[in-house]
Amino acid sequence: MAEFVYPPVIRTALAVFRALDVQIEIVGAEHVPATGGAVLVSNHISYLDFLFAGLGAYQGGRRKTRFMAKDDVFRHRISGPLMRGMKHIPVDRTDGQPAYEAAVRALRAGEVVGVFPEATISRSFTLKKFKTGAARMAADSGAPLLPVVLWGTQQLWTKGRPKTLTKRHVPVVIMIGEPIHLAPTDKPVMVTRRLRAAMTEMLDEAQRRYPGKPSGPDDTWWLPAHLGGSAPTLEVAEAEDEQEAAAKAARRSAAAESQG
Incomplete structure (x- = not known):
C-alpha cells in the first residue's frame, strides 16, 4: 500500500536536522531486520524520541515504525491527521486492549511497532521501570524485540523544561542493539528484565561516547545525577511523577463533578 504521509514527514525532519546541524550518530544500524515484524523498544527522555528512534530504524533498513x-x-x-496518515497506533489509557491487539496485528503483518516501555518521559534521564507490554507483544506475534537507546534528545525538548527546538549543533546518539528473539517458554517478566538490562548497558555506552558537554554550571540539567548532573535522581523523579499523576486525577475528578 502506498505511503503518502510518512515519506514527506521523514524528508522534512531530515531537512530540519540538517538546518540545525543536529549531529546524529547511529550505532548498530545493521541490527534492524530487513523484513518482518519487530517491536522497537526505546528509552524515553524527550518529546521528540519517536522521531529519532524512527529515524534509526529508517536509516538502518528503510523501515517505517508505527x-x-x-x-x-x-x-x-x-x-x-499526521499520526493517522503514518499509521501510528492510538492508545486509550483507560482501556489499552484494542491498541494492544492492533499492535499485534501490525507485527504479524510484518510491521515495525514502536513502544516506550517506561510509558512516560524519564525526568532523571535514567531508565525507569519497564512495563511488560513489549515482551507480551513479541511473544504473541512471534516478532523479535529491537532495543534502541537515545541520548542527547533531552536537550531539545523534555518534560519540565522549555522547548529549545532551534538549538543548533546538538549531538544525538541513536544506538540499536541486537534483536532479542523469544523462545516459546520465555516469561514476559523475565524477558522484560533481560531487555532492561541490555538497554542499561547500551545507555551507559551511549553516554560514554557522547561528545556533548555542559556549556557551564547552569547547563548540567540534562545530565543524570550519577554523571555529575543536576537532573533529579530516579527516586526523586518518580515522586514528582506520582505528584503530577495525582494532580491530573484530581483535575479530572473536579471536571467530572462540575459537568455532573
Missing part, C-alpha cells in the same frame, strides 16, 4: 501513542495526540487538529 508508534503506539496516547490517543490525545490523534485528536489534535494538526498532529492527528
Whole structure:
C-alpha cells in the first residue's frame, strides 16, 4: 500500500536536522531486520524520541515504525491527521486492549511497532521501570524485540523544561542493539528484565561516547545525577511523577463533578 504521509514527514525532519546541524550518530544500524515484524523498544527522555528512534530504524533498513501513542495526540487538529496518515497506533489509557491487539496485528503483518516501555518521559534521564507490554507483544506475534537507546534528545525538548527546538549543533546518539528473539517458554517478566538490562548497558555506552558537554554550571540539567548532573535522581523523579499523576486525577475528578 502506498505511503503518502510518512515519506514527506521523514524528508522534512531530515531537512530540519540538517538546518540545525543536529549531529546524529547511529550505532548498530545493521541490527534492524530487513523484513518482518519487530517491536522497537526505546528509552524515553524527550518529546521528540519517536522521531529519532524512527529515524534509526529508517536509516538502518528503510523501515517505517508505527508508534503506539496516547490517543490525545490523534485528536489534535494538526498532529492527528499526521499520526493517522503514518499509521501510528492510538492508545486509550483507560482501556489499552484494542491498541494492544492492533499492535499485534501490525507485527504479524510484518510491521515495525514502536513502544516506550517506561510509558512516560524519564525526568532523571535514567531508565525507569519497564512495563511488560513489549515482551507480551513479541511473544504473541512471534516478532523479535529491537532495543534502541537515545541520548542527547533531552536537550531539545523534555518534560519540565522549555522547548529549545532551534538549538543548533546538538549531538544525538541513536544506538540499536541486537534483536532479542523469544523462545516459546520465555516469561514476559523475565524477558522484560533481560531487555532492561541490555538497554542499561547500551545507555551507559551511549553516554560514554557522547561528545556533548555542559556549556557551564547552569547547563548540567540534562545530565543524570550519577554523571555529575543536576537532573533529579530516579527516586526523586518518580515522586514528582506520582505528584503530577495525582494532580491530573484530581483535575479530572473536579471536571467530572462540575459537568455532573
